[in-house]
Amino acid sequence: MKSSLSIIYKNCGNKFDSLSLIKPAAFRKHRMEYAATAINRRHRRRDKIVVIMGATGSGKSRLSIDLASRFPAEIINSDKIQVYRGLDITTNKIRFHDRLGVPHHLLGEFDSSLGEFTPSQYRYHASSAIQQIAGRRKLPLVVGGSNSFIYALLADRFNPDVELFNGSDPVCTELRYRCCFLWVDVSLPVLNEYLIKRVDQMLDSGMLDELAQYYESEINESEINTGLRKAIGVPEFRRYFRMFPGRMKDTHGGVGEDDQVRRVVYEEAVRAIKDNTCQLANRQMEKILRLKGEGWDLQKLDASAAFSAALEGESADGWSGIWERQVVEPSVKIVERFLE
Template sequence: MRLSILQSQPHTIKRWPRMDASFHRRKDKVVVIMGATGSGKSRLSIDLATLFPFSEIINSDKMQVYRGLDITTNKIPHAQRRGVPHHLLGDVDPEHGEFTPADFRHRAGDLIEDISSRRNLPIVVGGSNSFVHALLVENFDPHFNVFHNEGLISSELRYRCCFLWVDIAFPVLSQYLRDRVDDMLHSGMVQELAHFFHPDPPSPTALGLRKAIGVPEFDRFFNKYPPSMGLGLGLWDRDRDRAYREAVRAIKDNTCDLAHRQIGKIQRLKRAGWELRRIDATEAFRLVLTSGSHVWETQVLEPSVKIVKRFLME
């Protein structure tokens, strides 16, 4: 059974009406959902967009912006989007070169302006903190990566932001991520990567999507055992089976490493004065891992709704 924290829908929480014109006094208001990969950010964004009508979601995951590799990059299936408009989710052609934080600032900034002009609520969601930082800070230097340096991170933002940080105790998150990789493999990830594989080194302008976790790990496997040799596990010899399991283990390890780095960046933003409201989703995920049930509504969604409601009514 797929380990998805995206499946159930809220039933008991009131839907809030569209905000009046005062909603856009001064700077535009933006809800920003942050958290490590696999922490339920997408689920929360759709839940909130359903409960606060006229919301639109802007993806801020640097791999999900590209078209292709929907399973590998874990894009939300259309059936789970509940009709909520999504932007920059699979919109960028990977052949047009790498989509940079500066590109995201420009494109997402235009989207926020458009969404806000229609008195709708922009919800920015994704795990790429370099994209979030680039979009939100008042003064952005595209030549300086604040996460690679010890310089101060600015807390002067160009929007009025409501930050929700979905956080999970790392041992629980790590186990969930490892199980999720197995789920993605069962959903056709290897076949997707086999179709994407090309034996020639990629050009510098095509590196963006090729950085997605899963691509380099299986590129090494396919260079040794090309997809033309077949993907039937039952037909493999011991060496090929060992190489496959090494690729899978590398994906799991690299995914957990990514989550750890993302949490570190979020903590740096919080220390810099960003007003991040932490939502503890540990118990909801722990129950997903142990019994398939969860307490998502009471421990994650309801506190988030209260925070967003107060923000919008200010």
């Protein structure tokens, strides 16, 4: 299957080395726009790409690996926080061993201390990555929950000065690539329950210690709303680490007044993370529905049953079987038809 499918990809000509590209802080706006236009001209034949969309926690990364194991593919991250280096647990980056050797691009590559990584910069870097992947006769899989990044990459008429999802500007339906959109959907009540449990799992996996190290290394507090500082978990725990600096792992023990206060502040931070994560999922869902409602051909894959089974304690084989039948197998058929 891989060899027959991969022959549809032609060499794209000149390639860009993503590791040698100009760092975000050094970008000039006119250079980025010129470069993006140049790349767009080279893509007039419009390479085929698969775009996996969905709210946070809906299984996009898992599906991307499932597809990459069946097609000759490489993955391009489209999560605006996961592009930054660091806080791997807090930002929920896919673990290295879970990538199964599949190449990932724009995942943890940029230093957030150099400034905000903008949609225009994402358009430039992701376009370059697509060109490289297609040049290797592989299928580019664009995967992530940041719909503003996805729109910036794909819209033929993209205005970097307009925030599409904060206004009433029309959605551009003319796209720069031939796209197969896979939308992994989970009903909000089920997804919210899963997200709440996922926060607890992240904390059990070392998220608090990771944040403690981050706050220990932070010097400049002035740029609160840029880069990794916007990652859910960082602002919520700010008060906690200001009051109790250091790696305070034991948040449930102790009987003294300081221990009780620390426990209360900790629990407030955890509740805020859970609430903000669920709110993020809801906002992402609204953006996806807008894109679909204005003409983007999103193929919906309902993963609610698989998530419900996992939440109810069904065995890994049980809920994985549901995921395979209801999400992976339909996705493979959609991609096969798209490539043919």
